[in-house]
Amino acid sequence: MSDARAVAEETARASYGRLLAWLSARTRDVAAAEDALADAFRAALEHWPEKGVPDAPEAWLLTAARRKLIDRSRRARTQADSAPALVLAAEEAEAAMRADETFPDERLKLLFICAHPAIDPAIRSPLMLQTVMGLDAGRIASAFLVSPAAMSGRLVRAKRKIKAARIPFEPPPAGALHSRLAAVLEAIYTAFGAGWDDPEDAGAGDLTREAIFLARLITELAPDAAEGWGLLALMLHADARKPARRENGAYVPLAEQNIERWDREKIAAAEAALTKAWRLGDAGPYQIEAAIQSAHNAGRLSGRDTREDVAMLYKKLVELSPSIGAQVGYAAALANSANTEKALTVLDGVDLTRVEKYQSYWAVRAHVLKALGFHAEAVDAYDRAIGLTEDMPTRRFLIEKKAALKN
Amino acid sequence: MKYLLLLYDNEDAWDVMEDSKKSEIFGAYMAYTEALRKAEAYYAGDPLVHSRDGKRVRVSGVQDGPFADGKEQLGGYYMIEADDLDEALDWAARCPCASYGYVEVRPVWNIGG
Numbered sequence: 001m002s003d004a005r006a007v008a009e010e011t012a013r014a015s016y017g018r019l020l021a022w023l024s025a026r027t028r029d030v031a032a033a034e035d036a037l038a039d040a041f042r043a044a045l046e047h048w049p050e051k052g053v054p055d056a057p058e059a060w061l062l063t064a065a066r067r068k069l070i071d072r073s074r075r076a077r078t079q080a081d082s083a084p085a086l087v088l089a090a091e092e093a094e095a096a097m098r099a100d101e102t103f104p105d106e107r108l109k110l111l112f113i114c115a116h117p118a119i120d121p122a123i124r125s126p127l128m129l130q131t132v133m134g135l136d137a138g139r140i141a142s143a144f145l146v147s148p149a150a151m152s153g154r155l156v157r158a159k160r161k162i163k164a165a166r167i168p169f170e171p172p173p174a175g176a177l178h179s180r181l182a183a184v185l186e187a188i189y190t191a192f193g194a195g196w197d198d199p200e201d202a203g204a205g206d207l208t209r210e211a212i213f214l215a216r217l218i219t220e221l222a223p224d225a226a227e228g229w230g231l232l233a234l235m236l237h238a239d240a241r242k243p244a245r246r247e248n249g250a251y252v253p254l255a256e257q258n259i260e261r262w263d264r265e266k267i268a269a270a271e272a273a274l275t276k277a278w279r280l281g282d283a284g285p286y287q288i289e290a291a292i293q294s295a296h297n298a299g300r301l302s303g304r305d306t307r308e309d310v311a312m313l314y315k316k317l318v319e320l321s322p323s324i325g326a327q328v329g330y331a332a333a334l335a336n337s338a339n340t341e342k343a344l345t346v347l348d349g350v351d352l353t354r355v356e357k358y359q360s361y362w363a364v365r366a367h368v369l370k371a372l373g374f375h376a377e378a379v380d381a382y383d384r385a386i387g388l389t390e391d392m393p394t395r396r397f398l399i400e401k402k403a404a405l406k407n
Numbered sequence: 408m409k410y411l412l413l414l415y416d417n418e419d420a421w422d423v424m425e426d427s428k429k430s431e432i433f434g435a436y437m438a439y440t441e442a443l444r445k446a447e448a449y450y451a452g453d454p455l456v457h458s459r460d461g462k463r464v465r466v467s468g469v470q471d472g473p474f475a476d477g478k479e480q481l482g483g484y485y486m487i488e489a490d491d492l493d494e495a496l497d498w499a500a501r502c503p504c505a506s507y508g509y510v511e512v513r514p515v516w517n518i519g520g
Contacts, residue, residue, distance in 0.1 A: 145496050357497070386435055389501065
């Protein structure tokens, strides 16, 4: 993608999200606000990359959207109940811009709405990508491995719920801020995961970029939230390695990646974000996960052995948030720091019904069993991992590991 | 709910494939089947022989395979159990066929239990 196009798209996205948040906050009708902005946003994505980004991108979009709104309400085809409120909100926004006031950024409120307890957790991440980032439902659907029609239906239902339940467009009350912010961050990280799991870059890969954009937004709009900085650092660290994790279509484990292909600027930005997070003095799981990624990267970049650090950080992570992912990560880190027996104990402690479909558990278990000399059991575990793998390079990598065991 | 996964791939590619590659894919299917079994999601699954050995029957007559429906032909199937379509799609994505062909997911019409 050319720089001009990237800048234009980024600006269009940012302006779109800002306007949608403004219009939704005033009408509580996210769907109608989307309808009003859709054509204007499409036009912006078409024109700006070539003709340059206008000086006042929000005003450009708003004018285009308002014309459409009036046009449509004349033909009485827009959702009648929200149209007058939308026109009013648009006029209010235009007046604010004319008076040279800074256009208020309400995207944080919109993010909180998307991750509201009344909204099904599974739809939170798609809802953010659609409303705040302007992504179309089809692309979101393929990233989350859902049919496009089903995804559209779920998004429509979620927006209907926001309207019907009159979920307030207000920041959460102080007492609930922590948990509500955690829900927002979780949804952002889910988007990153959906992009990360697409190693063949079949289109969802870009979601890592969208998620990083959203995390940056959180750090701008809520700069005192340490976990927001932590999440940003975590994703930047992982994303920096993305170009190196496949070579000629083959899976390359971290320890063997060509570090020349790592994105040093992203690593530096990740370190800066993590420093900001620590300074706020409110440690949390994302900051620890970021520190783990930081130790991984530093280990390769400096040649210093950081495997013990990684294991220690994982131990902390398990204590703080004992998710399956954290436990598996802890076991892998123990195995890497010559603590294989303990790694197996950790794996044995995991409830098996929760890992029936969790590929990483079986891959790590196979690795640990092999290191301990339990070859037959290791073969079984490799099979489970292979059977649960979605992408060809990883599957091939595991098949080779298994084959090496048999010889 | 029962779902039928229909595995479509370019069957001619198999004819010219090296044995080592074939056994790799075979191993991947064994592992996939095992993962389905362990998750108690497996009812049945088999590969099909080349469509040139298939026949299509209508009252008006019998047609010999291969069938000129396109490059990809039905090459195998799985009958699985999944709570909903999302879960069935997850299983379909893990199927080795999804990496080199495509997998059609069809909910089974449950008539009279």
